[in-house]
Amino acid sequence: MDGGGIRAVSAMNNWPWRLERRAEPSIAMKFASPLIAAVAMLVTGFILFSALGLSPLSAFRTFFIEPVASTYGFGELLLKSTPLMLCALGLSIGFRANVWNIGAEGQLIVGALAGGAIALFVDGLGGFAIPLMLLAGILGGMAWAAIAAFLRTRFHTSEILVTLMLVYIAQLLLSYFVHGPWRDPAGFNFPQSQSFDENELLPLLAETVRVNIAFLIALALAGVAWFFVSRTFAGYRMRVAGLAPAAAAYAGYGEKRNIWLALLIGGGMAGLAGVSEVAGPIGLLSPDISPGYGFAAIIVAFVGRLHPIGVVLASLLMSLLYLGGEAAQIDLQLPASVTGLFQGVLLFYLLAADLLITYRIRRARPDVVAAEAIKVDNPVNVQT
Amino acid sequence: MNIDTLILIFASTVAAATPLILAALGVLVNERAGVLNLGVEGMMLVGAVTAFGVGVTSGSLFLGYVAAMSAGAAMALLFGLLTLTLQTNQVATGLALALFGVGLSAFVGQPFVGLPIERVPAVPIPLLADIPVLGPALFRYDLLVYLSIALYAAVSWFLYRSAAGLRLRAIGEAPGVAHSLGYPVVRIRYLAVMFGGATSGLAGAYLSTALTPMWVEGMSAGRGWIVLALVVFATWRPLRVLLGAYLFGGVTVLQLHAQGLGVDVPSEFLSMLPYLATIVVLVLICRNPKTILLNQPASLGRSFHPDG
Incomplete structure (x- = not known):
């Protein structure tokens, strides 16, 4: 199904604009397409705001500029980008190997539960509390993802469906703990745990912001992820498995090992994101510790081109969408779900813009189009 | 447990x-044509909110259903x-379609949260509905329930007994x-995908107008x-879809009735049952890779280009 035909989209035969397959995929377009998608999303936002009867320029300011116009706001941008970055870094390594872990949300929740359990039930740790919580979070996320890895490698079940089902189960598990055994007895019946102690909270980067050291950890892990993907043999094997599964099998790169590795890395990173949230801005366990970061991270991974540096940038963009959504809710009385809408739109535009990596748009005179249609070597292509 | 309770459990x-x-x-149908559309959740939610919105605003559930099917088909398009x-x-x-549908439905559904809607009425089948036990168990449903059975028959006939179905397969x-051979592959795939979208939209409509007549964000759960x-x-066989769906329906209902039957398990764990059942069922069926290889449409999920 590759190569060959010049006329990419035969339905467009009589159309002056034609898609033409490039001789080689365009590197420039690979990097330009997320930008094209982001711009297209902004234009859509402009149109949406106008359609809702808002002044598009001021709505634009409220949504995309004011949230980050102060030091505090900028700190919030980094704060919200942290869980997105962590989840998306792990997911992108898996996606490169064609392992579709779409349940980062569940792994994030179980990571938060595991880290939270240390904070709530193990006392007297002093300075060791945080490292231990982070470790528990990573292991919790890994364990949750390991279920999908085991079922996929042992029973051939789709990791897409299993990781997703495990999201719903994790949410119910969290709900059970905070409504039941872990509920704060002095909490006026609110479904939440006791607040974590001072030594169980991640240190802040500065006095005036809420962003904490988890952001630096995420940045460091982006470096590690880059090293893993491009400089280690395990990373190479996974890339080959994604690009050319048959070649990977022929070379004897174990498929099972890739699946395990992809899911454990993704789960561990998501678990770390979860514990960083509860040991960071939230400071306790409650049913709504994540506004869908695990799902948004899928979009972040794609927009970031499955590349660590791209993921860092894309997580900042996605973080801005969350902040803008919150601001729009307060200042413009728009529902918070406008964020989810923008997220979905962004991913669609990205997928469509990616077409420009392998195709280019050419304008041709209609008579040339008609002439070429007859000349095409493959007789099946001639349509009258 | 008396017979009335059993009938109630069966009907739910x-x-x-x-x-x-x-x-x-x-x-x-759309997978049989070789297209894997993971966006069902999104299409269902958009269908649910469309049926509810149109139903409440126009006062006609029928219009709501038509709108829900069109919205689902538009998403699929x-x-x-x-x-x-x-x-x-x-x-x-x-995945993008699923995430987009969740966001879109939540956004347009905002004004409808908390509004009441009249549940779609049951249509007892004359005479048959009066048979003791069997009547209330089988013949007193709303039209969409009957339609789901009719759709099963139609899809089975289409896939296995019609020339168009053979082409689609x-x-x-x-x-x-x-x-x-000269079949318009892309055009037929478009139609199959839109059919999947339309029925997913209608399924969503059933959630917001019959199963739990209201609109809540992410209600397809x-x-x-x-x-x-x-x-x-x-x-990928219609009869097994039908049986499997009743099995899943049974698990969902079991969870609702378990506490009434004196099962002392926290409600969260009972709510996990459908998701756990999904995993268990996948394990059972995928355990032998040949089952999937032999039954899965061979081109499922792969792009096809006529010029390629």
Whole structure:
């Protein structure tokens, strides 16, 4: 199904604009397409705001500029980008190997539960509390993802469906703990745990912001992820498995090992994101510790081109969408779900813009189009 | 437990299974044509909010259902445009459709949260509905329940007894061969995908107008994904879709009735049952890789380009 035909989209035969397959995929377009998608999303936002009867320029300011116009706001941008970055870094390594872990949300929740359990039930740790919580979070996320890895490698079940089902189960598990055994007895019946102690909270980067050291950890892990993907043999094997599964099998790169590795890395990173949230801005366990970061991270991974540096940038963009959504809710009385809408739109535009990596748009005179249609070597292509 | 309780449990099983049947039969058809659309959850939610919104505003549930099917088909058309014409990756695009549908439905559904809507009325079948026991158990449902059975019959007939169905299956198995025989592969795939979208939209409509007559953000609660698992479980066959859906419906209802039956388990764990059941069922059916290899449409999830 590759190569060959010049006329990419035969339905467009009589159309002056034609898609033409490039001789080689365009590197420039690979990097330009997320930008094209982001711009297209902004234009859509402009149109949406106008359609809702808002002044598009001021709505634009409220949504995309004011949230980050102060030091505090900028700190919030980094704060919200942290869980997105962590989840998306792990997911992108898996996606490169064609392992579709779409349940980062569940792994994030179980990571938060595991880290939270240390904070709530193990006392007297002093300075060791945080490292231990982070470790528990990573292991919790890994364990949750390991279920999908085991079922996929042992029973051939789709990791897409299993990781997703495990999201719903994790949410119910969290709900059970905070409504039941872990509920704060002095909490006026609110479904939440006791607040974590001072030594169980991640240190802040500065006095005036809420962003904490988890952001630096995420940045460091982006470096590690880059090293893993491009400089280690395990990373190479996974890339080959994604690009050319048959070649990977022929070379004897174990498929099972890739699946395990992809899911454990993704789960561990998501678990770390979860514990960083509860040991960071939230400071306790409650049913709504994540506004869908695990799902948004899928979009972040794609927009970031499955590349660590791209993921860092894309997580900042996605973080801005969350902040803008919150601001729009307060200042413009728009529902918070406008964020989810923008997220979905962004991913669609990205997928469509990616077409420009392998195709280019050419304008041709209609008579040339008609002439070429007859000349095409493959007789099946001639349509009258 | 008396007979009335049993009938009630049976009837609620049928109700819980109906949205699964509607969506899964459509998804079955579009997967049989070789297209994997993971966006069912998104299409269902958009269908749910559309039926509710149009139903409340116009006062006509019928209009609501038509609108829900059109909205689902429009979502599927978007998916088709990207995957069939622009050749994007079906998995990634399906995920995008799911996430987009969740966001879109929550956004447009904001004004409808908390509004009441009249539940779609039951239509007892004359005479049959008066038979003791069997009457209330089988013949006193709303029209969409009857429609789900009719849809099963229609899809079975279409796939196995009609020339068009044979063509559709051929396209799913070997699009290249079908193309060289002169069948319009891309056009038929578009139609199949839109059919899946329309029935998913209608399934969503059943959620917001019959099963729980209201609109809540994310009210499909993973049913769209369960539907995808159900089609795998059914090894892409209509009768097994029907049976599987009733099985899942039964699990859902069991969870509601378990506490009434004196099962002392926290409600969260009972609510996990449908999701756990999905995983268990996937394990059982995928355990032997040959089951999937032999039954899955050979071109499922792969792009096809007529010029290629």
